[in-house]
Amino acid sequence: MKFELEYGFNNQSMPKFEQYEIKVINNIKYVVPKVNKGTKTSYSLISFEAYEENDKSLIDFINLGKLSLENKKYTDTLLIEYVNKYGLLGIIHDLPVNRYYTLDTKVILKEFNNVSDVKYYDCFNAMTILDYFKVFFPTANDEEIKKLIEKSNNLICQRSMEKFITPELNELYYKNEKYYEQADIIVNYAQNLYKILKELKKDNEEYIDTSLIEKLESNHIRTNLNYNGVTIHVRSLKEYIDENFKLFAIQEKKYLKLCKHCGKAFTAPNPKTEYDTFSCKNQENVYKSRAKNQE
Ligand SMILES: [Zn+2]
Known part of the structure; x- marks a missing residue:
């Protein structure tokens, strides 16, 4: 039995800027692409096929969680190191329960979004699509966001097959210079994965905190049964890490x-x-x- 993770359906890669940095906007720390004025912004594609070991992005991420818990001072450096290597997590796809959220006027956020143990996400579970985009495009104005949503919806509706939608949406969002992710969300999520793994690896006699483990849930992950295994279609690095984690962390496979x-x-x-x-x-x-x- 073979499990395969496919990234963004028909292409196994997603766009990523060459360099990222930390920027504070409205008192929130963001990971943003370094954009040099005057020169053309360069981005590359990260291909998960190219990694000799497919679990490298997962292992490095869990260790980002561990190291950031032990060395708070170096958290930003560790985070930038990770993002420069693998790109942003693609969290914009991860929180909404509605799969094609741009088609709706409101976004419903999943119960255990698992990206933050801060009470931040507990105070709302639904928000307008415009406000939701502002979480990830904090420097874009309403007009720019409305255009982005319109473009997304055109893409979604024009495509004859669903598998073509994800790579195009990913290009639209992750190639955008204004797509940012909140540093705390990424770091908290890495720390949570590390904590969950610690709980899972405890002996049965020890106290195991299952409340943390239960929070690892995925939205709308599509799975195909193949002749020689299973292919799991993921849409972002976040989903890639989640699914890899679940496959590797289960102690007793049945x-x-x-x-x-x-x-x-x-x-x-x-x-x-x-x-x-x-x-x-x-x-x-x-x-x-x-x-x-x-x-
Ligand atoms: Zn029998």
């Missing part, structure tokens, strides 16, 4: 199988288990030895 003797479905604790019960295993052995004796 395998859905059919018993080799009776043909009934069952879940096996390990991939090598072939029979659902001891009696099936015994009976199969009896048949085998009888067949041998007859020879």
